[in-house]
Amino acid sequence: MGATTEQSNGNILIIEDSPTQSAQLRHIMETNGYHVISACNGREALALLSGQTPSLIISDVIMPGIDGYELCRRIKEREDSRNIPVILLTSLSDPHDVIRGLECGADNFITKPCNEKHLLSRVSYLLESRNPCQIEARSGLEILFGGERYCITADRRQILDLLLCTYETAIQKNDALIRAQDELSRLNQQLETTNRELEAFNYTVSHDLRSPLTNISGYCQVLQELHGDTLDPTCQDYIQEIYRATMRMNDLIGDLMEFSRLNHQELQRQEVNLSTMARIIAVELKSKDRERRVEFRIADGIVGNGDSRLLQLVLVNLLGNAWKYTGKKENAVIEFGVTNTEGKEVYFVRDNGAGFDMAEAHRLFGTFQRLHSKQEFEGTGIGLATVQRIIQRHGGSIRGEGEVGKGATFYFTL
Structure with a gap:
């Protein structure tokens, strides 16, 4: 200048x-x-x-x-x-x-x-x-x-100069703050619009993908019913694998659609008996594999304030993960309880299954992030991302702790 x-x-x-x-x-x-x-x-x-x-x-x-x-x-x-x-x-x-x-x-x-x-x-x-x-x-x-x-x-002149200078500086800082707030508001609106467009795109694509998958799985079943007796074992294995792949893809699409809907659903908060909800989920899990020896330890009287349907989705995912990752454990134990930390209720789901390396904990809640291979444990990699989004919508937080071979514990607040 x-x-x-x-x-x-x-x-x-x-x-x-x-x-x-x-x-x-x-x-x-x-x-x-x-x-x-x-x-x-x-x-x-x-x-x-x-x-x-x-x-x-x-x-x-x-x-x-x-x-x-x-x-x-x-x-x-x-x-x-x-x-x-x-x-x-x-x-x-x-x-x-x-x-x-x-x-x-x-x-x-x-x-x-x-x-x-x-x-x-x-x-x-x-x-x-x-x-x-x-x-x-x-x-x-x-x-x-x-x-x-x-x-x-x-002296009086100095005092006046200094106070006027301070006032001018305060005005400048306030103007800068207003400009920053306006810019932040604009960026937030832009981000919200982008997120809505991405979620709409995700939902549309997921929905459109289901139609050809339904056709593929349907034709696989027709081939087996009409020509199963004439197909050699290798061909039957191929058809079975195609059918299983379409089912896995269908589950993934379903999870994606559920994930994309989460931000659009209005929360209907109410008192929810989480203990009863967890016991119902435990019975459903046991009915899928009656030969497994799994002990569920579900504390009595656990309640939470939140959207009943979304909280059920949280427990379905967390208890379902505990069930899945204790699949190779002879005497599996899955626990659901609550503790009090600094005057706040903290819920937890604990198991003694495969666990995970804490060095990889930052990847737990990312979409399509898996800490175990598909050969070890099935899954889409969206479950914990869905859980985190639900918990955050309730104003809470979630974190995981684990040790390889000794199990994992997931803590969350509402």
Whole structure:
């Protein structure tokens, strides 16, 4: 930015311990016609002031040794430098910053990172308006702020300048916040629209895929019924494998459609007896394989507030996973219970099955993510992603813990 000011240039003392920020300030000031003197800390700055009198001082607040407030106080206490305007570089993140600035006699604030236009305008204003002859005798005014006592030695002009500067900075930050909120709102709306389009696409594709799958599985059954006696064993195996593959694909499509519908369903929250729900699911699982020896330990009286149909889907998936991954265990145990953590109910499903490596835990709830091969355990890789989405829609969270060969536990809140 080129210089547009018409006032005579002055000497600017910049006190900044960061070489990068010091160079940036130097560039701004020299580009606009000012002569710059630099110091990297407060002690060096005080030594420089003994031999020369700059027109204005710009100092960082946070510095090793003497900080910006203490440095400003010492500058204002000296007869040879008390009339030099001092601008402090600060974040203005704490209301006490303004009080400390008034207490030490600072003339103005500039927030970091520096805005070149505002910096130059304040430098120009202070150099043009500051009249040493009008400086008042400084008698300390003691105030109480935030439980701390401060002695304000700034004159009325300094106080007015500093408060106006603070107000201007607050307005700038508020405008920036409004712009950021507007941009965030726009991006959120865009994201919601994209998600709706993706879910609609997912649902449409999944629905359309079911028709040819139904035809394929139907023709497989027709071939077996009409020509099963004439087909050799190899052909019968091929047909069986095609049929099983269509069933697996059908299950995957069903899971995808269920997953895509989750965000569109309105929650119908009510008190749900989760213990009863879990026992019904356990009976259904046992009926699928009556020869398996599985002990279900379901605590009594577990209730939760949520959508009954969606919570059933959570337990179907979690208990179904526990059933599946204990399939190679001779004496399998599946437990459903609740514990209290920091005053909040945490539900859990625990098993003593295959477990998993905790190093892979970050993949548990991703779609199509599987920690075990399809040869070991069947599945579509969507179940836990569905569970997580339901839990999140209820305002809760879910996490998994496991150890290879020793089982897994899934904890969730509502």
